[in-house]
Amino acid sequence: MGALVNQLPIGLSIAAVLLLIALGLTFTFGQMGVINMAHGEFIMAGAYTAYLLQGLTSQSFLIALPVAFAVAGLMGLLLEWSLIRRFYGRPLDTLLLTWGVSLVLQQLARDVFGAPNVQVTAPGWLVGGVDLLGVRLPYNRMFIVVLAVVCVVGVWLYLTRLPAGRRMRAVVQDRELAAYSGIATGRVDRFTFLLGSGLAGVAGVALTLVGPVGPGLGTFYIVDAFLVVVAGGLGQLRGAVLAAVALGFLNSYLEFWTDASLAKVLVFVAIIAFLQVRPQGMFVLKGRALV
Amino acid sequence: MLTVSEVDAAYGRARVLFGVGLEVPAGSLVCVMGRNGVGKTTLLKTVMGTLTPTAGRITFDGQDITRMPTHLRVRAGMAYVPQGHVSFPQLTVWENLQVTLEATGHRDPAAVDEALDVFPALREFFKRPAGFLSGGQRQQLAIARALITRPRLLVLDEPTEGVQPSVIDEIEAAVERLHREAGLTVLLVEQYLDFALRLADSFVVMDAGEVVHAGATEELHDEEVRRMLAV
Numbered sequence: 001m002g003a004l005v006n007q008l009p010i011g012l013s014i015a016a017v018l019l020l021i022a023l024g025l026t027f028t029f030g031q032m033g034v035i036n037m038a039h040g041e042f043i044m045a046g047a048y049t050a051y052l053l054q055g056l057t058s059q060s061f062l063i064a065l066p067v068a069f070a071v072a073g074l075m076g077l078l079l080e081w082s083l084i085r086r087f088y089g090r091p092l093d094t095l096l097l098t099w100g101v102s103l104v105l106q107q108l109a110r111d112v113f114g115a116p117n118v119q120v121t122a123p124g125w126l127v128g129g130v131d132l133l134g135v136r137l138p139y140n141r142m143f144i145v146v147l148a149v150v151c152v153v154g155v156w157l158y159l160t161r162l163p164a165g166r167r168m169r170a171v172v173q174d175r176e177l178a179a180y181s182g183i184a185t186g187r188v189d190r191f192t193f194l195l196g197s198g199l200a201g202v203a204g205v206a207l208t209l210v211g212p213v214g215p216g217l218g219t220f221y222i223v224d225a226f227l228v229v230v231a232g233g234l235g236q237l238r239g240a241v242l243a244a245v246a247l248g249f250l251n252s253y254l255e256f257w258t259d260a261s262l263a264k265v266l267v268f269v270a271i272i273a274f275l276q277v278r279p280q281g282m283f284v285l286k287g288r289a290l291v
Numbered sequence: 292m293l294t295v296s297e298v299d300a301a302y303g304r305a306r307v308l309f310g311v312g313l314e315v316p317a318g319s320l321v322c323v324m325g326r327n328g329v330g331k332t333t334l335l336k337t338v339m340g341t342l343t344p345t346a347g348r349i350t351f352d353g354q355d356i357t358r359m360p361t362h363l364r365v366r367a368g369m370a371y372v373p374q375g376h377v378s379f380p381q382l383t384v385w386e387n388l389q390v391t392l393e394a395t396g397h398r399d400p401a402a403v404d405e406a407l408d409v410f411p412a413l414r415e416f417f418k419r420p421a422g423f424l425s426g427g428q429r430q431q432l433a434i435a436r437a438l439i440t441r442p443r444l445l446v447l448d449e450p451t452e453g454v455q456p457s458v459i460d461e462i463e464a465a466v467e468r469l470h471r472e473a474g475l476t477v478l479l480v481e482q483y484l485d486f487a488l489r490l491a492d493s494f495v496v497m498d499a500g501e502v503v504h505a506g507a508t509e510e511l512h513d514e515e516v517r518r519m520l521a522v
Contacts (some may be wrong), residue, residue, distance in 0.1 A: 174378075180371045181440075182365035184360075184362045
């Protein structure tokens with residue numbers, strides 16, 4: 001029983017990381033129809049940013065969060081501006097293109113940082129944990145959860161309160177009408193890439209708290225993040241949150257009861273079964289206009 | 292104000308427009324008529340820039356806009372109400388208007404009130420997502436959205452199609468007021484002959500991607516013109 005309960009923070013923190021990664025994917029997928037296979041490498045870039053910054057100052061880890069956001073965000077912006085925008089409307093081509101970019105970036109990381117994994121030392125204040133009602137809550141995992149909550153609330157406020165967020169929702173819902181309303185849709189697309197990639201970078205920093213950093217870090221999470229996107233419904237914030245939590249717990253508990261590979265198989269089966277019942281995901285655009 | 296000359300347009304390899312020419316003088320209301328599938332909507336999309344012509348030239352106020360991106364045409368003073376009462380379904384009525392206001396050059400909040408004075412009923416639905424409005428309400432929202440940009444040319448694609456009769460009257464009255472009283476230049480695609488007859492200064496009839504007839508509204512009574520419009 002104790003072990004079962006102790007699995008709780010693990011499931012929650014996996015959900016938190018998946019959510020940070022899936023947010024960027026669901027926006028780029030929902031808004032531009034781009035399946036960005038290179039998204040995982042923005043996670044890696046964020047993680048290596050934390051690695052490079054560690055030891056520079058006493059608060060390197062906290063500084064790494066915004067820096068990783070900027071580094072990964074700019075990488076995303078550059079990718080959109082240089083390549084992806086030339087391939088809009090061609091989903092299979094963007095899939096191949098971004099997969100190629102993903103391979104190039106992984107090799108680049110191998111050349112620069114070496115193939116073996118490196119370790120980021122967690123700051124002292126994140127070592128240890130606290131016992132709450134018999135549940136062991138490790139500080140590092142709790143920090144990841146708080147980080148994700150802050151990011152999601154931030155994104156939600158951005159989408160619902162700020163003019164730029166309103167523009168983004170408008171483009172997601174009807175790109176042509178957005179242009180007819182005077183919105184520079186190309187600029188909105190570029191900013192969406194910046195935001196989504198930046199969040200992946202933040203997820204990368206978070207991941208350094210629970211495991212080593214290597215060139216293949218992104219590939220490990222990207223498939224699960226895509227599952228979150230598909231199960232949650234494209235471009236849907238609520239859906240991504242729910243699906244990430246469901247998948248995070250499913251992953252951690254199934255791994256606990258069986259083993260890592262069988263857990264993956266079972267998660268896939270669960271997702272396939274879910275999509276048979278609800279192919280559109282948990283949430284979709286609603287309203288009379290779309291019936 | 293708007294001049295379309297010798298414009299060809301195509302969706303991929305399927306050509307839809309063949310050397311279309313059109314003149315919308317400042318202060319006039321020009322109606323484009325014709326059966327379904329003759330290229331009326333395609334012409335409007337080419338005018339607004341969602342479709343780039345393969346040949347020909349479009350000018351607005353003397354400026355060549357043939358290759359100008361859509362959002363810049365809107366900021367230059369062209370507004371478009373697409374066919375089928377389109378809105379951002381998950382944004383509230385207020386957000387639909389606000390997002391348009393924020394994208395305009397002037398950003399004058401008074402523009403929202405001006406647009407709502409044309410369709411006061413919209414105020415009741417401010418907080419409701421646009422997707423939950425009826426077709427007629429959404430069409431009013433669509434026109435209000437276009438007016439917020441303070442256009443000098445209003446382009447309307449079948450504004451009365453699929454709209455309940457009571458709202459048709461309101462929309463007609465609004466377009467009439469905007470044109471007659473505010474002097475707004477209007478380019479209108481309309482199948483509904485009575486509406487066109489009452490409002491238009493001149494009209495063009497399209498068939499199979501070409502303009503087959505152009506003239507003053509009085510000629511619309513001609514047997515020949517009526518025959519061209521018959522389904």
